[in-house]
Amino acid sequence: MLLGHMDEKSLQKFYRGKRILITGGLGFIGSTLAKSLINFGAEVTVIDSLIPEYGGNMFNVNGIKDKIKINISDVRDAYSINYMVKGQDILFNLAGTLSHVDSMADPFVDLEINVKSQVYILEACRKNNPAISIVYAGTRNQYGRAQYLPVDERHPIEPTDVNGINCNAGEYYHILYNKIYGIKACSLRLSNTYGPRHQMHHSRQGVLNWFLRQLINGEQIKLFGTGDQIRDVTYIDDVVEAFLLMGASNKVWGEIFNLGGFPVSLKQFVDTAIRVHGKGSYKIVDFPEERQKIEVGDYIANYFKIYRLLGWEPRITLERGIEKTLQYYKKYKKYYW
Amino acid sequence: MLLGHMDEKSLQKFYRGKRILITGGLGFIGSTLAKSLINFGAEVTVIDSLIPEYGGNMFNVNGIKDKIKINISDVRDAYSINYMVKGQDILFNLAGTLSHVDSMADPFVDLEINVKSQVYILEACRKNNPAISIVYAGTRNQYGRAQYLPVDERHPIEPTDVNGINCNAGEYYHILYNKIYGIKACSLRLSNTYGPRHQMHHSRQGVLNWFLRQLINGEQIKLFGTGDQIRDVTYIDDVVEAFLLMGASNKVWGEIFNLGGFPVSLKQFVDTAIRVHGKGSYKIVDFPEERQKIEVGDYIANYFKIYRLLGWEPRITLERGIEKTLQYYKKYKKYYW
Numbered sequence: 001m002l003l004g005h006m007d008e009k010s011l012q013k014f015y016r017g018k019r020i021l022i023t024g025g026l027g028f029i030g031s032t033l034a035k036s037l038i039n040f041g042a043e044v045t046v047i048d049s050l051i052p053e054y055g056g057n058m059f060n061v062n063g064i065k066d067k068i069k070i071n072i073s074d075v076r077d078a079y080s081i082n083y084m085v086k087g088q089d090i091l092f093n094l095a096g097t098l099s100h101v102d103s104m105a106d107p108f109v110d111l112e113i114n115v116k117s118q119v120y121i122l123e124a125c126r127k128n129n130p131a132i133s134i135v136y137a138g139t140r141n142q143y144g145r146a147q148y149l150p151v152d153e154r155h156p157i158e159p160t161d162v163n164g165i166n167c168n169a170g171e172y173y174h175i176l177y178n179k180i181y182g183i184k185a186c187s188l189r190l191s192n193t194y195g196p197r198h199q200m201h202h203s204r205q206g207v208l209n210w211f212l213r214q215l216i217n218g219e220q221i222k223l224f225g226t227g228d229q230i231r232d233v234t235y236i237d238d239v240v241e242a243f244l245l246m247g248a249s250n251k252v253w254g255e256i257f258n259l260g261g262f263p264v265s266l267k268q269f270v271d272t273a274i275r276v277h278g279k280g281s282y283k284i285v286d287f288p289e290e291r292q293k294i295e296v297g298d299y300i301a302n303y304f305k306i307y308r309l310l311g312w313e314p315r316i317t318l319e320r321g322i323e324k325t326l327q328y329y330k331k332y333k334k335y336y337w
Numbered sequence: 338m339l340l341g342h343m344d345e346k347s348l349q350k351f352y353r354g355k356r357i358l359i360t361g362g363l364g365f366i367g368s369t370l371a372k373s374l375i376n377f378g379a380e381v382t383v384i385d386s387l388i389p390e391y392g393g394n395m396f397n398v399n400g401i402k403d404k405i406k407i408n409i410s411d412v413r414d415a416y417s418i419n420y421m422v423k424g425q426d427i428l429f430n431l432a433g434t435l436s437h438v439d440s441m442a443d444p445f446v447d448l449e450i451n452v453k454s455q456v457y458i459l460e461a462c463r464k465n466n467p468a469i470s471i472v473y474a475g476t477r478n479q480y481g482r483a484q485y486l487p488v489d490e491r492h493p494i495e496p497t498d499v500n501g502i503n504c505n506a507g508e509y510y511h512i513l514y515n516k517i518y519g520i521k522a523c524s525l526r527l528s529n530t531y532g533p534r535h536q537m538h539h540s541r542q543g544v545l546n547w548f549l550r551q552l553i554n555g556e557q558i559k560l561f562g563t564g565d566q567i568r569d570v571t572y573i574d575d576v577v578e579a580f581l582l583m584g585a586s587n588k589v590w591g592e593i594f595n596l597g598g599f600p601v602s603l604k605q606f607v608d609t610a611i612r613v614h615g616k617g618s619y620k621i622v623d624f625p626e627e628r629q630k631i632e633v634g635d636y637i638a639n640y641f642k643i644y645r646l647l648g649w650e651p652r653i654t655l656e657r658g659i660e661k662t663l664q665y666y667k668k669y670k671k672y673y674w
Contacts, residue, residue, distance in 0.1 A: 107456045169506040
């Protein structure tokens with residue numbers, strides 16, 4: 001099977017025996033990435049704080065639990081990260097808070113995790129493992145309100161919340177450590193990712209999975225505003241593929257890439273989910289005040305840069321992605337609800 | 338006398354009796370601003386940490402010492418700042434580290450002062466004094482290497498050092514608190530400022546005054562590289578005027594402005610200084626490695642935005658500015674050397 005410009009075999013060959021560290025490795029994206037890497041024969045270590053409100057869940061690594069090393073620690077623990085980076089070939093740096101609302105309620109926690117800890121990580125690599133490669137997970141939240149669509153990587157950075165400011169600083173530290181110290185680091189700015197293994201306790205880290213939870217619960221889905229807001233929606237497997245391609249490329253260091261998927265209105269996403277699920281309904285409700293203020297409006301990613309360089313493009317359709325997600329949660333509901 | 342679009346009398350009228358807080362108020366710009374404000378009849382409180390390596394110097398407020406309130410504290414002290422903002426009309430937020438080299442040697446100190454403390458300050462204002470106005474001092478260092486000249490406020494933010502990343506986050510927090518909470522905050526991105534009251538102990542916060550120190554010492558001035566690097570050079574009084582105009586305007590909130598002065602090569606600056614001083618010489622030496630890596634190349638500011646809105650433009654010529662600076666330090670050398 002072709003994954004971008006590489007076929008699965010070349011990718012497998014690249015990752016076989018590689019020592020991989022994943023921060024946030026028990027979370028949504030980290031754990032799914034870990035599964036792929038184990039399939040490819042990599043030696044995987046995951047770091048996760050398992051802070052209850054965040055995305056870490058031990059069930060996410062069900063099936064590969066005995067094949068990976070799990071280190072429960074917080075990226076704010078500089079001593080731990082200092083040790084953990086030693087001897088690793090590639091770091092997928094996914095630990096971070098992604099909640100717009102939480103970041104406004106407590107800017108300091110967001111700052112510690114998304115900025116200060118990133119400097120811990122980069123300093124640890126610079127001092128203890130300067131040959132490491134780092135793929136950092138950025139976010140479309142860095143752009144703020146889109147001034148044009150689709151948004152490419154040159155779009156102004158004008159975040160509408162604390163989280164966007166902090167993620168941007170965290171990302172740019174990676175680029176700086178590449179330029180100044182030659183650390184192989186790059187960033188992938190994610191849009192809205194959905195799929196299996198996302199936490200299902202609250203909607204503050206993404207509404208897409210939350211809609212699916214409401215559907216499975218038999219509840220009426222609540223859409224804020226008009227439901228017409230466009231989001232660029234990417235299925236988890238496509239995101240993981242992008243991370244794998246970036247980690248295996250030698251052309252990405254010092255570079256920033258957008259990721260995107262399918263631009264749909266939230267209403268379209270919900271309509272599709274209802275159709276796939278076979279039942280369900282939604283209602284439009286007013287924005288809660290704290291969300292209204294930081295609402296970014298429509299967002300569509302221009303992901304031509306990663307397409308051109310690595311051949312990556314989204315492959316899982318909305319219908320298929322939603323179907324797989326619903327199946328997963330119906331089966332494993334008790335581990336997520 | 339006309340200061341931008343306001344005459345001195347209107348400005349004086351605006352500031353008379355106003356309660357003004359200046360962080361970094363014993364430093365180069367802060368203390369000079371305090372002097373102007375006292376002349377205008379404002380009630381001035383300055384906060385300064387007096388950390389020896391930074392710019393604070395009690396002699397800077399010689400002559401107004403008994404007319405201002407001086408609070409020795411660090412902006413990293415959240416409790417102090419929480420109290421100090423109460424009852425103030427305008428905050429000139431100038432505390433910050435500006436050393437490129439120091440920020441690379443210790444990114445964490447730079448992060449605490451330039452990012453975390455800025456959130457302390459903004460949270461303190463939001464909670465205790467949401468009607469306050471804040472003028473934040475940004476830096477051309479946020480832009481990194483100029484991708485075109487002159488650099489306007491829309492130029493990409495691609496800092497070449499940790500200080501630039503942190504100042505950018507610190508600045509954008511101000512803009513965000515304006516957009517989300519309605520705090521009246523704006524930023525003025527300074528280029529290279531020189532003049533009386535700058536610390537004279539090392540060159541890490543700016544080379545212009547350092548050249549003048551070498552001249553006064555009768556030493557040969559050392560120019561790194563070729564001496565052809567262009568800097569946008571602004572005299573302290575022009576910078577202070579810009580801060581005064583911004584604090585008195587109601588059209589600046591949520592906005593970012595470049596400041597500039599006269600674009601000259603470092604060699605031209607030094608040549609002018611030698612001519613004004615009447616003697617002296619320079620030699621070209623190699624860049625120290627830690628400076629070479631973060632050297633940003635030529636920089637010229639496009640300051641049309643503040644010119645158009647407030648009528649500000651630089652008024653003190655290079656010759657006059659250097660003359661005044663040399664006079665000051667010759668007279669008060671013992672307080673700065």
